[in-house]
Amino acid sequence: MELLNQISEYLQQGDDEKVFELTGIAIKEGISPKEILDDGLLAGIGIIGKQFKNHEIFLPDVLLAAKAMQAGLNQIKPLLERDKIPGMGKIVLGTVKGDVHDIGKNLVGIMLKGAGYDVIDLGKDVASEQFVETAIIEKANVVGLSALLTTTMPVMKEIISMLKEKDPEGNIKTIIGGAPVTKNIADEYGADAYAFDAANAIDQIKLLI
Amino acid sequence: MELITSQIVPSFSDVLRRQGVPEQATIKEAIRLDFYSALEIFQSSAKPQYLAEEISKEIFDEIFNASGLNEEENPLQSIYSAADQIALFVITVGGVVTEKIKECMTKNEIVIASMMDTIASLAVENSVGLLEDYFAEKWNSREEETVLGYSPGYCGWHLAGQTEIFRILKPEKIDVHLSDSFLMEPIKSVSGVIIKGPKEIHLFRNNFQFCSTCVDHTCVSRMKNLKK
């Protein structure tokens, strides 16, 4: 549909005002919020994700598109909730206790929100218990942990173990990241996934949920 | 020395580089405009301040080893042992900047928020550079000598080292506080030591055990600059 293609196009250009306007028109024209989401917004951000992975565009371009995505998403969100259309999933995110490096974690949060996930960002220097409690109370699908100091990396292991104790069925998955973290460390800590950057985080989380 | 915001702000190209944008990439006008908006907010909200104090090698030795948590083998031990002059420092651009970044995030001004974040990080790092220059001049650093900064958390010096730096400098005076997990509040702050000595003392082999988890190998470019 032409209108939805246009939404996708403007989103890719990072034109939040146009995306806002056209999403409004699409709603008025009676296009279902699910269609607007899938064929307009998510279609556009999907292309952005691929271009980013292929190094055709870079971080500021992605953020510009994510901002446009939010502008559209904010309009259809109440409608999706009204129609009880389930979201992509709920992610609890934060930088572990003892670490203030949150730039990377923030990017992961922005990209996840842009991809349609519900993100509960607990911030930085977050107590281990808070991750576990929030994940359980909020019935989160995934807990995402970030650490940039080698001294705070082991805290992630502690959180993963605590979570496994409180959620023995393993309904809540874990993903970890941060510059010094590797796939090997994720395996050693018992995390369900590892991602090296924000675009990869979306791919990995898709596989988890 | 007074830290002046206009002297520590990074250029647009520095910010793009830190955000991983290659030099030849085409930059959308909206991104350029967002950078200048971010710069403006940063300039009106940053409050750069520092504390620095010269100390003897013996006192630094105590400070360095106080936590007992450093890596057994580390480059700094031999660097400061051969140093001529040493000063401790804490630098911050203040907490209002972080609040402004959060505000932009909440208003969905994601690009501005991310630009401000990078500007603030680079501004703190540039401030350390200015402090190095200041001490180089003050200590009459000669051609064959150099003045370089090192921080707890880097290269085998445990983060707990910040406790000792705080005990001596008392940065609470400039509103910088240390949490019980050794983190500084405001976030955009850096602490450490500035060391003057012959260039060769700052050269070392970066094959310590902890180097395997190092993300940016900053020692490489620093040592390359020294050899020039």
Ligand code: B12
């Ligand atoms: C910017 C920066 C700062 C800034 C502030 C950061 C902030 N939050 O605002 C400033 C200059 C203030 C700073 C200060 C300090 N820093 Co610092 N800092 C950095 C630096 C240069 C870049 C980090 C960054 O933002 N990268 C960009 C983002 C986009 O990348 P990223 O974080 O890796 O995130 C990506 C991926 O890792 C992944 N990811 C990240 N999180 C997650 C989470 C999940 C769930 C997933 C799936 C993926 C994922 O996706 C992200 C997006 O692509 C790093 C060096 C480096 N190259 O990493 C040092 C570094 C992290 N800092 C370091 C240190 C030691 C400090 C200090 C303690 C130094 C000191 N004594 O003063 C202080 C502490 C400040 C405090 N308040 O207590 C050391 C840590 C050493 C170590 N490994 O233990 C580093 C590695 C520098 C070094 N070479 O030694 N720092």
Ligand code: SF4
């Ligand atoms: S490789 Fe990294 S950890 Fe090792 S000495 Fe160089 S900067 Fe420090």
